[in-house]
Amino acid sequence: MSGTELEQELSQAELAAFFGRELLGWYDVVKRKLPWRINRDPYRVWVSEIMLQQTRVDTVIPYYERFMQRFPTVQALAEAPEEDVLKHWEGLGYYSRARNLQAGAREVVERYNGIVPDDAASVASLKGVGPYTAGAIMSIAFNRSEPAVDGNVMRVLSRFWLLEDDIAKPATRVKIEKLARSIIPEGRAGDFNQALMELGALVCTPKSPGCLTCPVMEHCAGRLAGREAELPIKTKAKPPRPEWRLGVVVEGSGENAGRVLVRQRPDTGLLARMWELPHVLVPKDAEKRLRSDKSEAESEREQASLADLLARMLHEEAGLLIRPLRHWTKAEHVFSHIHWHMDVFEADLPSIGAVASGDVNASEQSILAEGLGLVAEATSSYEGDKKLPSGYAWIGPEAMDTLAFPNLFLKLLQQHWGIKGRG
DNA sequence: AAGTCGGGGGT
DNA sequence: ACCCCAGACTT
Structure with a gap:
């Protein structure tokens, strides 16, 4: 420690306010124009979030365009032959996503009159919609203050708050969800969640993160400790x-x-x-x-x-x-x-x-x-x-x-x- | 908590 | 080669 500088000890609330303010300011400037961001149609958000599960943005874009052209509404997807849906998923992987998505569409048509419900519990109950996707749909489509914690968010928050929990463990996602929920800026849940993921995808990357261009570097605990490269902590998967x-x-x-x-x-x-x-x-x-x-x-x-x-x-x-x-x-x-x-x-x-x-x-x-x-x-x-x-x-x-x-x-x-x- | 479920891009 | 990706579901 230099001794001449007073380390400003910010409270959790002050850190959260700083983080939200700077992150949203950055996002408003650099956010990418993506096909599922042309409006907030819950069905369009839903389809995008299912496709984006474990799949990169650049890979999804052409699939999303073709899928939305062929199945523009919940009704269109619900009525389609499953073979047709699978064909539009061909090559994207994790094909149960496609079958579950269509099952969810049919459920929305039958139980909710074809309208995606503006209700966290109902959305979360749809097939193929887990904690992340439910939070993403609720926040992005309905601007509800729900966390949407994916791999990006766990990495960003692990670094900023220097969390040493193993992100491979389910309990860690739950813990980070609580943190994420607590720092959502009032009235901007959708933008905040997308900004977190955008930061993880563009700046706070898994390897060689771009800290010098990061909007929240000033108070990033991982960076200040010189440990950003070793975070987040994650146990290795078994080889196939x-x-x-x-x-x-x-x-x-x-x-x-x-x-x-x-x-x-x-x-x-x-x-x-x-x-x-x-x-x-x-x-x-x-x-x-x-x-x-x-x-x-x-x-x-x-x-x-x-x-x-x-x-x-x-x-x-x-x-x-x-x-x-x-x-x-x-x-x-x-x-x-x-x-x-x-x-x-x-x-x-x-x-x-x-x-x-x-x-x-x-x-x-x-x-x-x-x-x-x-x-x-x-x-x-x-x-x-x-x-x-x-x-x-x-x-x-x-x-x-x-x-x-x-x-x-x-x-x-x-x-x-x-x-x-x-x- | 661990295993099952695709495929590809980044480093 | 290895890691990870806007994860969910089953056991």
């Missing part, structure tokens, strides 16, 4: 568990030439109700057996083993008989809790002619040996496109605007047809 999966691009023939076999995922769980290429999880015991060859280039022998496993598991799990042709590509995809390593094969359906003429490889024989009757039945029915296993369908590039795929499979399909188109 690895999974080895075998996928397949099954090419159709005859009337399905140029099409690929896809399937719809179950109603719950990961990527619920999204469409995908068929794939199977390599069991851990089989993994040890098949990974004996650790060399860079996979041998033909190993690929044949993988293809064999793929065909057999697909038959057991889905009753689907395929004929793997060749290894096509590898694909990696990382979720927050799972890391997929995929080997994708090209395949077609076994034909009766091929079986009869003996034009089959060894691995295929092991599959087909289980019953030529099955093959015959499968072949005739598949070609008619009538008796595919439940949830399976043929799709060509022209129909891609009807089914919603997660990005992983979207890219694989585009790669498949893209190469074909250029070749």
Whole structure:
């Protein structure tokens, strides 16, 4: 301490007044023009806040524009087919947000006559609306004095007030909510909450924060202590568990030439109700057996083993008989809790002619040996496109605007047809 | 309290 | 590579 300067000890109320005044003054000058800020329509605010959950502003903007164009009102969203809603969410991730949002819209139509209720408890009860989103809607759309504490706000307030609580713990969000509620300037809840987030996004960033341009640096306890870089405190997440999966691009023939076999995922769980290429999880015991060859280039022998496993598991799990042709590509995809390593094969359906003429490889024989009757039945029915296993369908590039795929499979399909188109 | 739920951009 | 993003829901 210098000794010549009197450290002004500001009270909590004085700090809050300073913080609110300076932050709002800064926000009024620099706030970004964003598509959900053209008015305060509660439905528009609602949709934006759901999309912005765990998703950056720049990523959301084009999705938001398309979504609002297609579903401009609560009624429009409530009446739409779910598939249509998912299609407009395609690539954005966390797809339960889309399903919950539509469920919420239908609830607003049925229970509130299509008007988003101006009531914190009612808004908070809507599907997909948690503590943050309820506070954001109430403050931004209705200017109610409710806190809206997201990752930005926890970071900003942790630094300004030098809070050393672990923001990964749920209890910390509750604590910071109480603080945030207590410092909302009278009559400006919406602007204040947005200003907090704007500061976190533009200035008080996770790494190398721009303290020199920060409107509240003068009394930021974290900065004054020289500790802004180590705040907020957050425990590390566990790394995603690895999974080895075998996928397949099954090419159709005859009337399905140029099409690929896809399937719809179950109603719950990961990527619920999204469409995908068929794939199977390599069991851990089989993994040890098949990974004996650790060399860079996979041998033909190993690929044949993988293809064999793929065909057999697909038959057991889905009753689907395929004929793997060749290894096509590898694909990696990382979720927050799972890391997929995929080997994708090209395949077609076994034909009766091929079986009869003996034009089959060894691995295929092991599959087909289980019953030529099955093959015959499968072949005739598949070609008619009538008796595919439940949830399976043929799709060509022209129909891609009807089914919603997660990005992983979207890219694989585009790669498949893209190469074909250029070749 | 810990796990589940996508995908991408910043550093 | 690792971190984090205008988080919510389930167990």
